[in-house]
Amino acid sequence: MKQLVTVVAPHLAEKVLMALQRAPLEGLCVHEVKGYGRQKSYLDQYQDTEYSKVFLPKVQITLWVDDSRLDGVIEKIVEVTRTGRIGDGKIMVMPVDSLL
Template sequence: MKQVVTVVAPHLAEKVLIALQRAPLEGLSVFEVKGYGRQKSYLDQYQDSEYSEAFVPKVQITMWVDDSRLDHVLEKVVSVTRTGRIGDGKIMVMPVHSFL
């Protein structure tokens, strides 16, 4: 069993969830999170003044997947999230020692 944690831009989260609708998952959780990666922060315009946001809004999707189905699930996630631009997100895979 593996725990797969994906952190993606909010506009990609819905695409990931649609792609995973029929995926063989043991469980799934979705969280709104904030953070940053290589881009560190970004500048935005707000009422003619420039300001910096320390954290970028993201969506974290956590899944629990049987080892035999892991590659299939990862292919689905990557196929809808990879744009080649900074900020596409991250995928982390960790072992799960017990699942109740």
């Protein structure tokens, strides 16, 4: 069994959840998180003052998937989230010894 931790932009989270609606998963959790990847921070303007938004809003979707279904689930996630632009998200795969 594997644990997938997927971090995506908020506007892509609903697409991921819809794509996984019929996927055979052992479990799923969704969290609102903040962070950054390669884009680091960016500057924004607020009332004539520049300020840095270091942490961008993201959604973390954690899934537990049987090893035999792992590739198919990853393909579904990549299919709905890949735009080719920076900030599409990350998928991390970790082994799970047991799920109780």
